[in-house]
Amino acid sequence: MPASSALRDCQAWKDAKLPLSTTSNEACKLFDATLTQYVKWANDKSLGGIEGCLAKLKAADPTFAMGHVIANGLVLIGTGSSVRLDKELDMAMKTMVELSKTQPLTPREQLHVSAVETFAKGNLSKACDLWEEILRDHPTDMLALKFAHDGYFYLGYKEQMRDSVARVYPFWTPDVPLSSYVKGLYSFGLMETHFYDQAAKLAKEALSAEPTDAWSVHTVAHVHEMRAEYKAGLEFMQHSENQWKDSDMLACHNYWHWALYLIEKGDYEGALTIYDNHILPSLQRSGTMLDMVDSCSMLFRLQMEGVSVGQRWQDVLPVTRPHSQDHILLFNDAHFLMASLGAQDRQTTQDLLTSLQEASESPGENCQHLLARDVGLPLCRAMVEFKDGNADRALELLLPIRYRIVQIGGSDAQRDVFNQLLIHTALNCTSSAYRNVARSLLMERDALKPNSPLTERLIRKAAAVHLM
Structure with a gap:
């Protein structure tokens, strides 16, 4: 992490051709400190962490538009809150937009305001388009690059995530922070x-x-x-x-x-042991969405493998339950559902499904709510059917959407939990119509990921019930 003296002031940002509309050198340096910590995925205690920097940034120049942009953008990119649910965030967004209308911001800064405002409405794709517009003229704008990268990740836009960086990569010479x-x-x-x-x-x-x-x-x-x-x-x-x-x-x-x-x-x-020593303590300490989905995904995978996880779901559910009706990302929703199913909390499960159905009926421009009807709800309902022992019905729901699950975002490694769910569902089907599905899926997985002990275990399981 750079020392405070190395952080960029007003002139340094101008020299980088990324001028900031503030006369406060302190605000500029705190903006840089916040951005740096975001990029490095680490809170620097010597700087006061991201939250500490944002508080000092606001004090240094309460009307600094880009200070409001990075503060609101980071809350939204964390996917743990939304303007629909958080009145304080909603007010902060309105303040940001009003400030932008009363100041002579640069076109780049105005685009940043518009992108964060668009992201807050759930239109992630359009927000990414606006960040890309910034990057065409300002290829070393790290905030636009990183926000777009995360936005593409949430959309499952793998090629865009790659190409967005490829387009600006030559401009990031070693002298650029x-x-x-x-x-x-x-x-x-x-x-x-x-x-x-x-x-x-x-x-x-x-x-x-x-x-x-x-x-x-x-x-x-x-x-x-x-x-x-x-x-x-x-x-x-x-x-x-x-x-x-x-x-x-x-x-x-x-x-x-x-x-x-x-x-x-x-x-x-x-x-x-890794879960107990590192993952659960981090979840209970941070309560972040990433820690939640990691905890849920890991326990769910282990249970599919036939491993007893004891009372661990009871430790996860109190953290995930308050978010079960957020519906900010379908990827998050599916993982919250793992927790309520694992803890056998039928009320929370039903509340999640009912509220997701309601969100899908009035989606507006929210891309996640638009996707809920055709992908999110069938996926969640399939998970419930699988948990209830209705493998045939679960497979009926999963097969038509298997190639669309990428649209809920996350990485290939993270979404593999749903590939494994599909295979385990097929292995437990009783209908003769589905008899060969498990075999087909396992042959496919073995071809794409050869020498996988996990796949070999699944093949042996299929062979034991005469499916191979």
């Missing part, structure tokens, strides 16, 4: 579009420049996961742990990847 982290962003997009060798090479270049770059560690972890290279993955995570464990916003997710290797290997006790 945070340039090594752009390698990490680009490597992740390459990995998600299956350019695994290029992704790993670029991520390792980023780590050579900045060993504590937890996002580039994350890309390498994904490459090993997608190739079922659990031995190499475990070795990499163990050797690099000291470099990324203090990245408080991403460390839990990297431990989740570590645990996935152990599940792949069949070391369930090892995976649960």
